[in-house]
Amino acid sequence: MQTSPAAADTPDIEDASGRVVGTTTVAPAGGSTTVQAVERTVALLEAMADAGGQATLSSLALRSGLPMPTIHRLMRTLVGCGYVRQGPGREYSLGPRLVRLGDSAGRLVGMWARPRLVELVDALGESANLAVLDGTQVVYIAQEPGRHAMRMFTEVGRRVPPHCTAVGKALLALMPAEQVQELLRHTEMTAQTESTIIDPAAFAAELERIRRCGYALDDGEQELGVRCVAVALDAPVLVAVSVSGPSTRMTDDLVAAAVPRLRSAARALLDGMARNAASPA
CATH class of the missing domain: 3.30.450.40 (GAF domain)
Incomplete structure (x- = not known):
């Protein structure tokens, strides 16, 4: 998923300690506000589903167009939450949660x-x-x-x-x-x-x-x-x-x-x- 080019700005979302946990895309007046990190996470999950439930980081990069460091960071978060599993090789699969x-x-x-x-x-x-x-x-x-x-x-x-x-x-x-x-x-x-x-x-x-x-x-x-x-x-x-x-x-x-x-x-x-x-x- 791509952010609308008409977005006014993309302020960071921080937790109580000031750590950046996401990015908000603020649309023009009358539009909707979306969280870019959530959009990207959903895009990765859908790309994995389209690939049959399993995919490598490189294939996800090709499908989503996202930078490899971003994909790696999001996948680590999903693995930690149980929504994605990491296999013994380089493939990731959709998780039991x-x-x-x-x-x-x-x-x-x-x-x-x-x-x-x-x-x-x-x-x-x-x-x-x-x-x-x-x-x-x-x-x-x-x-x-x-x-x-x-x-x-x-x-x-x-x-x-x-x-x-x-x-x-x-x-x-x-x-x-x-x-x-x-x-x-x-x-x-x-x-x-x-x-x-x-x-x-x-x-x-x-x-x-x-x-x-x-x-x-x-x-x-x-x-x-x-x-x-x-x-x-x-x-x-x-x-x-x-x-x-x-x-x-x-x-x-x-x-x-x-x-x-x-x-x-x-x-x-x-x-x-x-x-x-x-x-x-």
Whole structure:
């Protein structure tokens, strides 16, 4: 993140002993005041997440454009707080304390999105899901069960590989190819079923197909007899909404009916995010 060139000045923030602990960027009248050190810290955490949860100082410097001494100082602080772990080599990885924050945020997003999932289930009858990309895994943060006696059930909080799920593939299709390759480098593309795509070239072709048509399919790739269709939100936070059910009911006709409804739900979720972000504190 870069500081606005229109900022009037950047006074230091000091603690009780006079030690500098951050820098405040003061925007022109009517603008907002931000803490540069916080902006830079968030940028580093997001860069690590984009890299699959692990990164070296040199790769973070390339991604963020920050000076190496600044990155090193911020990373040491994050390690001390438990939000980043330093490995035996030169790589840093996202730390365990972030899990609690992510779980809490995920539950709130799931509660807020539940009406959209209910609408999907009422219209289609099958289970509707909401998932996010967390590092190298997909995490389900909300589900509305289908109306049939035999239905798909996904435990909220469950983590799965992205390469074998419709939500995962939809999310990866929003990312640049190089970023996907970097993420998958830290992931084992194991075959969950005989239909799972594990060849890198075939998977890249699958993501390109998803980019063209705007939705992703999981046709028994994670679990035999289960079919799922998903649409991802092109938003600052990578989120995907999906509908899943037994292959016998998730016919091509039902998938065709689900796609526009998923897109409508995604737009409603995106609009809601924008309104919440614009709301005054």
